Amino acid sequence: MTSIPARCGILTTEEVAITEETDVGTILHNLATKKWSAFAVTTAYLKRAIVAHQLTNCLTEIFIESAQSRARFLDEHLATTGQVLGPLHGLPISLKDQFCIKGVETIMGYVSWVGRIADKNAVLVDMLLEAGAIPFVRTNVPQSLMWGETYNHVFGRTTNPYNIHLTSGGSSGGEGALIGLKGSPLGVGTDIGGSVRIPAAFCNIYALRPSYNRLPYQGAVNSMAGQESVTSVLGPMSNSISGLKIFVKAILDGRPWDLDPLVPRLPWNQAAYELVEHGSGGRLCFGLLLHDQHTMPHPPIIRALExxxxxxxxxxxxxxDWSPYRHKELYDVQWLIETADMAQGVLNECSATGEPFIISMEPKDADAALNAPPGQDPPQKPSPFHPKHLTTYELWKLHELKRQLRKDYLDEWQASVKRTNTGRPIDALITPVAPFVAPLHGKNDNYFYTMLFNSLDYPTIAFPVGFVDKDKDISLERIEFFTPEDRSNHEMYSPETFHGAPIGLQVATRTQEEEALLGMMEVIDKALRRHPMLR
Structure with a gap:
């Protein structure tokens, strides 16, 4: 299915060439040197995005007129001044349906938000415009954002670009599907429990989950607004590592701390990117987590790790080898913090119109909710959220526990210096993103591997590592299991079902090490490109 946009006949030969170029640095170079006009690039991506939408239902807004008008303006600016407008001059950028654009609806998957028009831009949107970018589409999300699958009652379900029977993930699943089909060179999603990394792993792209507040979130809508112990962060998603690096540097060079009071005054650190504190990248030491003693990953994930x-x-x-250290406790404390209000905010938004509160991403459950007779409540299941409100004191104690767990994990990381041969603790930690590749719709219900790094606040990049091969990734016999969830995950695996699905992993560094993480990701990517699994 990923080949359809290039061969469907809707794009010209030049438009195919433009959209098949995955390196964002090359795209920007071609724009700056006038090899490609901003208008031609924007039109090419608009057309490819529309094709991607027909294949996966990934979009919520398409800004044809405004995007092309801005592209003409940028071309005129370059022709008149001989200078690009900014570091992202002429680059089309897609945005998750969470970043407010003045004069445009921001629905975030709620029926009650239809017709809610933003009166100003999110800070990120203003910064992208200042940098010369062209916002050209927005992408689909789940109701409330709090799901690893992209489905809502307004726009429906987004499917996987490699197999429509599989999920694109969530909550930034619209971005994942769009970029996976090369319908955008660079997009922006958000992540509080894996929401850029899961779609990236499922859709064969790269995504960065940065540290709390490193990039400006001000003006974006969200669920659980006001919950600031485990904060949602925005992160770039792209088909290339260069896209992640260029985005982060452009935003940091724009001084986001002058626009968002929560952003720390930490300019781009070139020395960190060059891995000066990590042996200048000459010899790194990576921890490798094969499983978390809760859910054993499926065979293709293990093959990718090896x-x-x-x-x-x-x-x-x-x-x-890295052993899980208090991973279950870190997951549990984050889950309790996130669900401390018994999903009150979600219920408030749904009750405004009588919209069914989605309690399962299973297609049969979604159909039952939508097809319930008027005046009759749809069939209900136990809510996945916490069954009672926590007191303020109980919430404070969870914050205290989370802080101590982060300290304990830091000590464990630092102690690894005794096991490395570099004279440093491990430089980064590589783990699964999920115990499976993109599963069937409604089956993405395990966030243990991603939420670990949200709890620790470690910047993390999801990256692609080949595809499932039914002949290599055969089912394995197991008698003993870590947990009931582990058994269920094992029974879900079928080489035939997942054949051809992308495999993704993630790599993390310690908090506020975004630049070093990007540098290490380049090291990993260079090494992997020499491996048969990616040839």
Whole structure:
């Protein structure tokens, strides 16, 4: 299905060439040197995005007139001054349906938000415009954002660009599907429990989950507004690592702390990107987590992890096994914090119109909710949210526990210096994104691997590592299981069902090390490209 946009006949030969170029640095160079006009690039991506939408239902807004008008303005500016407007001059950028654009609806998957027009831009949108970018589409999300699957009662379900029977993930699943079909060179999603990394892993792209508040969130709508112990963060998603790096540097160079009071005054750190504190990248040591003692990953995930180990070792780096340290406690405390209000905000928004509160992403449950007779409540299941409101004191104690768990994990990380041969603790930690590749719709219900890094506030990049091969990734016999969820996950696996689905992993560093993480991701990517799994 991923080949359809290029061969469907809707795009010209030049438009196919433009949209098939995945390196954002190359796209920007071609724009700056006038090889490609901003108008031609924007039109190409508009057309490809519309094709992607027909294939996966990934969009909520398409800004044809305003995007092309801005592209003409940028072309005139370059022709008149000989200078680009900013570091993102002429680059089309897609946005999750969470970032407010003045004069445009921001629905966030709620029926009650239809017709709610933003009176000003989110800070990120203003910064993108200042940098010369062209917002050209917005992408679909789940109701409330709090799901790992993209489905709501307004726009429906977004499917996977490699297999429509599989999920694109969530909550930034619209972005994942769009970029996976090369319908956008660079997009922006958000992440509080894996919401950029899960779609990235499921759709064969890269995504960065930065540290709390490192990038400006001001003016974006959200669920659980006011919950600031585990904060949602915005993150770039792209088909290239260069897209992530260029986005982060452009935003930090724009001084976001002058526009968002929560952003720390931390300019782009070139020395960190060059890995000066990590041996200048010459010999790194990576921790490798094969499983979290809660859910064993499926065979293709294990194969990908071992491929990364082999690739990095062959490139001269050290890889040591990493054992899960209080991972279940970190997951539990974040879950309790996030659900402390018994989903009151979600229920308030749904009750405004009588919209059914989605309690399952299973297609049969969604159909039952939508098809309930007028005046009759749809069939209900137990809510996945916490069954009672927590007192302020109980919430404070959870915050205290989370802080101590972060300290304990930092100590464990630092203690790894005794096991490395670099004289440093591990430089980064590589883990699964999920115990499965993109599952069937309604089955993405395990966030243990991603929420770990939200709790710790470690910046994390999801990256692609090949595809499921039914002949290599055969089912394995198991007798003992860690948990009931582990057994259920094992029974879900079928090589035939997942054949051809993308495989993704994630790599994390310690908090506020975004630049170093990007540098290490380039090291990993270079090593992997020499490995047979990615040839």
């Amino acid at each position: 491929a990364v180990r082999e690739a990095l070792t062959n490139a001269g780096h050290q890889v040591i």
